[in-house]
Amino acid sequence: MNTLAVASSNLGAIDAAHHLHPFSNMKKLNAEGTKIIERAEGMHIWDSTGKQYLDAFAGLWCVNVGYGRQSIAEAAYKQMQELPYYNTFFGTTTPPATLLAQKIASHTGPTLNHVFFTNSGSEASDTWFRMVRVYWKALGHETKTMVIARKNAYHGSTVAGASLGGMKWMHEQGNLPIEGIAHINQPYWFAEGGDLSPAEFGLKVARELEEKIDELGEENVAAFVAEPIQGAGGVIVPPDTYWPEIVRICKARNILLVSDEVICGFGRLGSWFGHQHYGFEPDLAPIAKGLSSGYLPIGGVLVSDRVAEVMREEVGDFYHGYTYSGHPVCAAAALENIRIIEEEKLVERVRDDIGPYFKSAWASLADHDVVGEAVSVGLMGAVQLSPDKEKRSRYAKPDDIGTLVRNQCVANGVILRATGDRMLASPPLIISRAEVDQTVEVLRKGLDVLRDTHRD
Numbered sequence: 001m002n003t004l005a006v007a008s009s010n011l012g013a014i015d016a017a018h019h020l021h022p023f024s025n026m027k028k029l030n031a032e033g034t035k036i037i038e039r040a041e042g043m044h045i046w047d048s049t050g051k052q053y054l055d056a057f058a059g060l061w062c063v064n065v066g067y068g069r070q071s072i073a074e075a076a077y078k079q080m081q082e083l084p085y086y087n088t089f090f091g092t093t094t095p096p097a098t099l100l101a102q103k104i105a106s107h108t109g110p111t112l113n114h115v116f117f118t119n120s121g122s123e124a125s126d127t128w129f130r131m132v133r134v135y136w137k138a139l140g141h142e143t144k145t146m147v148i149a150r151k152n153a154y155h156g157s158t159v160a161g162a163s164l165g166g167m168k169w170m171h172e173q174g175n176l177p178i179e180g181i182a183h184i185n186q187p188y189w190f191a192e193g194g195d196l197s198p199a200e201f202g203l204k205v206a207r208e209l210e211e212k213i214d215e216l217g218e219e220n221v222a223a224f225v226a227e228p229i230q231g232a233g234g235v236i237v238p239p240d241t242y243w244p245e246i247v248r249i250c251k252a253r254n255i256l257l258v259s260d261e262v263i264c265g266f267g268r269l270g271s272w273f274g275h276q277h278y279g280f281e282p283d284l285a286p287i288a289k290g291l292s293s294g295y296l297p298i299g300g301v302l303v304s305d306r307v308a309e310v311m312r313e314e315v316g317d318f319y320h321g322y323t324y325s326g327h328p329v330c331a332a333a334a335l336e337n338i339r340i341i342e343e344e345k346l347v348e349r350v351r352d353d354i355g356p357y358f359k360s361a362w363a364s365l366a367d368h369d370v371v372g373e374a375v376s377v378g379l380m381g382a383v384q385l386s387p388d389k390e391k392r393s394r395y396a397k398p399d400d401i402g403t404l405v406r407n408q409c410v411a412n413g414v415i416l417r418a419t420g421d422r423m424l425a426s427p428p429l430i431i432s433r434a435e436v437d438q439t440v441e442v443l444r445k446g447l448d449v450l451r452d453t454h455r456d
């Protein structure tokens, strides 16, 4: 037996003794025990007891091409043999890094032609956060430093990422947010729309951006950042009126627009990038996750000609970067991942075939007694749990309610995620119609348990 096999017989105890997990209460986790995931293929994962699950969450919003792609493993192996590492700092590059930048740019709109590589979405947040300030300073606007973000947004866990995010409970740990960031409301109609129609509410919250710019002074604001659809915040799909108004305001007030594409990028919404789905072109766009389908860690920032030109002509050296920026093995894996997305036409599949199928299957959950709304775009969906849908009311303990339904789904073999009282799906883009049906059926069963056990 190899060391791994010996260890795995006792892995739970070893994990409890040595491994600190992200976003986890270690006391609770150690008491309950960790689920050990041992292998995966296509849409499925298996744990150490041999139980199989349909992964309707693509790992953590990222395994877009599904598990078990030999060609990605081979691309990484080949690259590792040829050149396992070299940097991109001192006038050098590697073939995969350069070719990946070109490949990504071939799928963006006309102006997003440049890529700055990172290892993660969080590092991408830190990268553009510095870049927008450097950009305005180079143009002589020294005071244009503030960034406006949204409540309940998620932009990562680094100091800048967590500060840009709008999760209060994250801010409470580590004295965040850092200075220079302001948050406005999110377009979450179900919970915060009051008596307004979704269209009216979309305009109202978009105009909060204008009000915030007025309050801070246009001369002090560098950028606005938002996810096309807020992911970790609960798949908050904005009303149709929202994005056009945001784009109008950013243009009118001359502030940079940053579209966080870490979840929405690489086909999730049935377009290469989320902003394309909503018909706009941002100035900067952080990417990660689906860029490599999670096979290896890699992220980056898409940079428009407008910003890249100022960085090149006015800034000179940008003192920013990571040892592994454009890592050749990760870049080779990402190139193969994108080749698969292209060859199998997964973006078109989400837009024209499985996305519409998912939409109607998912929407059928709206007739359930405890469902307030069932929304989706492409292969990204949310079901809002509500004890009284007419009043759009909320359960008293939203986290407990979401966890209850999530645990039911997992017990019945389908991985879904709960964010408070919203159930979220974000499956690999290869999901079949039968697997969509299975996901919806298992979720419906979980909703039945909620209805039968909880009144409020």
Ligand code: PXG
Residues within 6 Å of the ligand: 060, 119, 120, 121, 122, 123, 125, 154, 155, 156, 157, 227, 231, 232, 260, 261, 262, 263, 288, 289, 299
């Ligand atoms: N931006 C967005 C929109 C994200 O969703 C990041 C940035 C940060 O990426 P990295 O690669 O640094 O994790 C993310 C990541 C959840 C969950 O619970 C979501 C993310 C990460 C961890 C957990 O839904 N999104």
